[in-house]
Amino acid sequence: VAELNKTAAVVPESTALVPAPVDIANKLRYLFGRNGDYTVADAYQGTSWSVREKLIDSFNKTHEHWKKEDPKFIYYLSAEFLMGRSLINTVYNLGLEGEYAEALNQLGYEMEKVADAERDAALGNGGLGRLAACFLDSMATLDLPGWGYGIRYKYGMFKQALRNGYQVELPDIWLTKGNPWELRRDDVKFEVGFGGRVERRKQGSKEITVWTPSEKVIAQAYDNPIPGFNTPTTSNLRLWDAVPLTEFDLSAFNAGDYDRAMLERERAEGISAVLYPNDSTPEGKELRLKQQYFFVCASLQDVLSRFKAVHGNNFDLLPEKACFQLNDTHPTIAVAELMRLLLDVEGLDWDKVWTITTKCLNYTNHTVMPEALEKWPVKVMAKMLPRHMEIIEVINEGWTKWLGGHLKDLAPEERAKRIAAMSIIHENPWNKEEMLVNMAYLAVVGSSAVNGVAAIHSNIVKDEILNDFYQIFPSKFQNKTNGVTPRRWLAWCNPELASLITDTLGTSEWINDTEKLAGLRAYASDKAFQAKWAAVKKAKKAKLAELIKKVHGDEVNPNALFDIQIKRIHEYKRQYLNVLSIIWRYKQLKKMSPEERKKAVARVCVIGGKAASAYDMAKRIIRLVTAVGDVINKDPETKDYLRLYFLPDYNVSLAETIIPAAELSQHISTAGTEASGTSNMKFQMNGCLIIGTWDGANIEIAEETGIDNVFVFGVRAEEINQLRKERKNLKTDPRWDELMRDIEGGMFGDKDYFKPLVDSVNNMKVGNDWFLLANDFASYLKAQEDVDACYKDQSEWLRRSIMYTAGSGKFSSDRTIREYAEDIWHVTPSRPTA
Numbered sequence: 028v029a030e031l032n033k034t035a036a037v038v039p040e041s042t043a044l045v046p047a048p049v050d051i052a053n054k055l056r057y058l059f060g061r062n063g064d065y066t067v068a069d070a071y072q073g074t075s076w077s078v079r080e081k082l083i084d085s086f087n088k089t090h091e092h093w094k095k096e097d098p099k100f101i102y103y104l105s106a107e108f109l110m111g112r113s114l115i116n117t118v119y120n121l122g123l124e125g126e127y128a129e130a131l132n133q134l135g136y137e138m139e140k141v142a143d144a145e146r147d148a149a150l151g152n153g154g155l156g157r158l159a160a161c162f163l164d165s166m167a168t169l170d171l172p173g174w175g176y177g178i179r180y181k182y183g184m185f186k187q188a189l190r191n192g193y194q195v196e197l198p199d200i201w202l203t204k205g206n207p208w209e210l211r212r213d214d215v216k217f218e219v220g221f222g223g224r225v226e227r228r229k230q231g232s233k234e235i236t237v238w239t240p241s242e243k244v245i246a247q248a249y250d251n252p253i254p255g256f257n258t259p260t261t262s263n264l265r266l267w268d269a270v271p272l273t274e275f276d277l278s279a280f281n282a283g284d285y286d287r288a289m290l291e292r293e294r295a296e297g298i299s300a301v302l303y304p305n306d307s308t309p310e311g312k313e314l315r316l317k318q319q320y321f322f323v324c325a326s327l328q329d330v331l332s333r334f335k336a337v338h339g340n341n342f343d344l345l346p347e348k349a350c351f352q353l354n355d356t357h358p359t360i361a362v363a364e365l366m367r368l369l370l371d372v373e374g375l376d377w378d379k380v381w382t383i384t385t386k387c388l389n390y391t392n393h394t395v396m397p398e399a400l401e402k403w404p405v406k407v408m409a410k411m412l413p414r415h416m417e418i419i420e421v422i423n424e425g426w427t428k429w430l431g432g433h434l435k436d437l438a439p440e441e442r443a444k445r446i447a448a449m450s451i452i453h454e455n456p457w458n459k460e461e462m463l464v465n466m467a468y469l470a471v472v473g474s475s476a477v478n479g480v481a482a483i484h485s486n487i488v489k490d491e492i493l494n495d496f497y498q499i500f501p502s503k504f505q506n507k508t509n510g511v512t513p514r515r516w517l518a519w520c521n522p523e524l525a526s527l528i529t530d531t532l533g534t535s536e537w538i539n540d541t542e543k544l545a546g547l548r549a550y551a552s553d554k555a556f557q558a559k560w561a562a563v564k565k566a567k568k569a570k571l572a573e574l575i576k577k578v579h580g581d582e583v584n585p586n587a588l589f590d591i592q593i594k595r596i597h598e599y600k601r602q603y604l605n606v607l608s609i610i611w612r613y614k615q616l617k618k619m620s621p622e623e624r625k626k627a628v629a630r631v632c633v634i635g636g637k638a639a640s641a642y643d644m645a646k647r648i649i650r651l652v653t654a655v656g657d658v659i660n661k662d663p664e665t666k667d668y669l670r671l672y673f674l675p676d677y678n679v680s681l682a683e684t685i686i687p688a689a690e691l692s693q694h695i696s697t698a699g700t701e702a703s704g705t706s707n708m709k710f711q712m713n714g715c716l717i718i719g720t721w722d723g724a725n726i727e728i729a730e731e732t733g734i735d736n737v738f739v740f741g742v743r744a745e746e747i748n749q750l751r752k753e754r755k756n757l758k759t760d761p762r763w764d765e766l767m768r769d770i771e772g773g774m775f776g777d778k779d780y781f782k783p784l785v786d787s788v789n790n791m792k793v794g795n796d797w798f799l800l801a802n803d804f805a806s807y808l809k810a811q812e813d814v815d816a817c818y819k820d821q822s823e824w825l826r827r828s829i830m831y832t833a834g835s836g837k838f839s840s841d842r843t844i845r846e847y848a849e850d851i852w853h854v855t856p857s858r859p860t861a
């Protein structure tokens with residue numbers, strides 16, 4: 028060891044002294060065998076492998092520092108991390124943008140174009156996964172000792188293409204060209220078992236439990252360094268890849284059984300092969316549970332092994348050194364796994380282990396939809412994770428017994444009812460034969476804190492979804508309103524606006540302290556400032572117009588209002604309502620004289636988002652968007668005034684182009700259905716006005732921006748239940764009826780294909796308009812008229828736009844993370860010296 032340390036001390040610090048252009052050329056020469064004549068893709072490779080070394084220097088220093096200080100760590104357990112691209116973010120967060128932009132210039136490239144050659148790391152579906160990525164950025168920026176833990180999916184979120192206007196899904200092959208942003212840790216791997224049997228054995232006077240899995244795989248660690256901004260801290264996202272225990276079964280191969288020789292590899296690799304492309308509703312497939320257990324088991328073993336290296340078996344100290352945030356219920360098996368590791372592997376006793384476990388874990392809920400709460404059949408769990416199933420049964424026995432005592436004052440029947448309703452293991456209401464493990468209940472019982480992701484949502488969690496639990500543990504329940512990183516979502520994706528803000532405020536400190544953006548309010552009505560503000564928006568709109576041209580081949584009017592709705596396609600998000608209002612607008616334009624049309628506000632409407640592959644209705648909505656676009660965009664009478672484009676393959680990097688260009692964005696979910704939304708915050712930061720319902724974080728955004736500056740419409744969450752009961756009595760708006768007839772009558776072709784869509788919002792038919800589109804239709808159209816009127820007054824529009832950015836301070840994920848750190852994690856900053 029002494030010898031090794033000596034050598035370490037003389038190793039020079041990476042490439043610090045090699046000028047960047049030389050370093051880039053060196054990387055291309057020695058890693059890729061290229062000598063001059065680089066393509067843009069080469070330039071990306073050379074640059075990122077060069078930047079990687081600076082990142083790793085910073086990462087190692089942070090690691091050393093935290094190892095020495097031994098602070099309490101937060102581990103963010105998440106099945107999804109939607110990271111997007113890394114080059115720009117890394118270069119800017121590390122403060123290397125000048126150096127690398129200059130280097131690339133010398134080599135004849137432009138940073139922006141080079142950065143465009145990177146593929147997104149799309150290891151997530153949508154909001155939940157992107158939130159995890161923003162949180163990592165903020166944790167590092169705030170110097171909070173913390174790591175993310177997840178799965179290194181070989182195939183991330185599918186690529187979406189359009190074929191004749193219909194969605195087709197293509198595999199996301201993102202790793203083939205190597206990944207400069209990860210570091211394989213060949214010394215960090217753990218065994219993960221599945222299936223098999225559980226036995227009691229005598230060990231001296233003690234009875235021990237031994238689980239012998241029938242299947243084992245290795246979890247191989249890959250570290251993804253996460254640079255903080257304006258700090259020497261670089262933290263870590265550790266992702267696990269599943270590999271077979273034995274590289275290759277040679278004996279089977281030699282015996283001529285080639286298939287068997289390959290089988291183990293396939294089975295193992297299958298675990299981390301693909302991200303389930305479902306949002307909102309979980310996929311009840313066994314492989315999904317396997318994925319969940321796989322990454323939780325490896326992560327907990329990893330944390331415990333580091334803990335033991337420092338603190339030995341003093342596990343009472345664990346809650347002071349480690350806490351875990353469960354990002355939704357996907358990692359909830361951690362409750363049983365931490366119990367198992369401490370009970371069976373470390374030999375501690377139940378009560379102690381239960382205390383430690385519940386002190387270490389916390390749970391975030393991200394959804395209000397009851398069908399989205401994960402439940403696993405007891406049968407499936409008992410077969411795949413027999414020991415965990417036992418542990419969950421014991422937890423549930425203890426829990427229901429405790430509940431019985433706690434509710435002793437209730438009448439016996441009422442008490443029994445309440446206990447049954449809160450039991451972690453319960454009957455499947457749709458199939459009495461089947462018993463289910465309710466993962467949300469397990470998470471609540473096994474955690475110290477439970478939080479929702481926006482004020483309204485946390486109230487719905489307390490008052491509806493988990494009300495029984497709230498009544499018993501009121502102090503467990505908290506709100507942590509989501510946030511987004513102002514680095515990626517304002518400073519780096521909109522550098523033009525960022526410099527204007529910095530010049531105006533006289534400081535760039537707002538990038539770390541977004542409350543400072545409030546200083547812009549003083550300029551909101553200043554005509555000269557408005558003109559500069561407008562010029563930035565115009566430049567960003569031109570970029571988006573270029574993209575539309577590239578994808579659809581059409582030129583769009585750069586002076587039109589750019590109206591955007593980008594998010595996963597879902598009935599509750601109501602893209603359909605948006606399309607209906609676009610059709611209505613089209614029909615109005617058609618009726619106007621050419622003179623009248625000239626007075627109308629021109630709009631370019633953009634819709635983007637993926638439909639889960641099995642979500643039939645969502646796919647029909649996409650087709651409706653493209654079909655309506657096909658008609659509108661070609662109509663010579665109206666095409667100067669209205670366009671509708673579906674932008675395929677919406678992902679993080681596309682969002683980085685679209686959001687800065689948006690003037691109006693739509694967040695129009697049925698009140699009470701969108702837990703928070705986070706793109707609303709990104710649009711707000713970029714000075715984009717919002718048309719939205721009184722839902723999720725829209726409410727808090729409106730409060731911060733000034734409610735009069737937001738186009739709010741629709742019924743309130745409190746009214747929903749009643750309205751749903753009464754929806755058969757709803758007298759629909761005549762304009763609504765007309766639009767239904769148009770679609771049904773084939774105005775956009777594909778009559779039969781659109782029929783189920785029409786039916787789904789017919790209050791007398793199958794779909795029954797569960798998401799109340801018809802109820803909100805008239806007030807939505809009214810809000811759209813208000814949008815037009817406001818846009819005609821450009822000075823008022825710009826004033827509002829500035830007020831949005833000025834009011835966005837609250838929605839930095841730095842604020843969110845500070846709240847988690849103070850109220851839930853009790854983790855404090857620890858910064859390495861530069």
Ligand code: F58
Binds near residue numbers: 306308702
């Ligand atoms: C989202 N949930 C919420 N789930 O819908 C959104 O309102 C919120 O802003 C965001 O979380 C962050 O809190 C979400 O994205 C999923 O994608 C899950 C993926 C796995 C299956 C179940 C849904």
